[in-house]
Amino acid sequence: MLPQIGDADVYDKINPEDLWCADKLILAKRLGYYCGPAGIAPKPGKYIVRPVINLKMMGVGATVEYLDRDSIPDGYFWCEVFTGRHLSFDYNYGKQTLAVEGFKTNPHRLDRFSHWTRVADIFTLPPVLQTVADKYPWFNVEVIGDKVIEVHFRYNDDFANHTAQTIVPVWQDEFYASECGDRLGFILIKDE
Secondary structure (H helix, E strand, O other): OOOOOOOOHHHHOOHHHHHHEEEEEEHHHHOOOOEOOOEOOOEEEEEEEEOOOOEEEEEEOOOOEEOOOOOOOOEEEEEEOOOOOEOOOOOEEEEEEEEEEEEOOOOOOOOOOOOEOOOOOOOOHHHHHHHHOOOOOOEEEEEEEEEEEEEEOOEEEEEEEEOEEEEEEHHHHHEEEOOOOOEEEEOOOOOO
């Protein structure tokens, strides 16, 4: 049985020369995306704005915003917006072992997914990432369309210890506990 694992659990095991992969701004720049940090104004348009590094929950703090000047907080960066399916791929010493697709019910909550489902997609890592993935027991990339948006030096522990095809997260602020029989609780749907 594989343990639950987060990015902070493996941080000290990452070779310093590979830490650029955990820095989403440097990752985006190395992959050739149009992006920049706070202090660099983009051409006017819609951009995803995210923390440069966030090992707790990678999507926390991410928003899509219209920018026409340098107006984002320090520690954040802007990047062109990608469209398409949101996929997550695990690699064991550079060989793909898992592919899952994430689905959202609220397109404005970039950090929340309504469910994830196993898929049969194959994703060929860009050469600069394949070289890094080959060195580590676990390497995970998240992709929108065909664009890598973030890297983790761990496996996707949400799918590590079961064979379910689909998982549905129950978020703490959506859960209401019940003592009634064997019912575990309720998912609360909030009007928007």
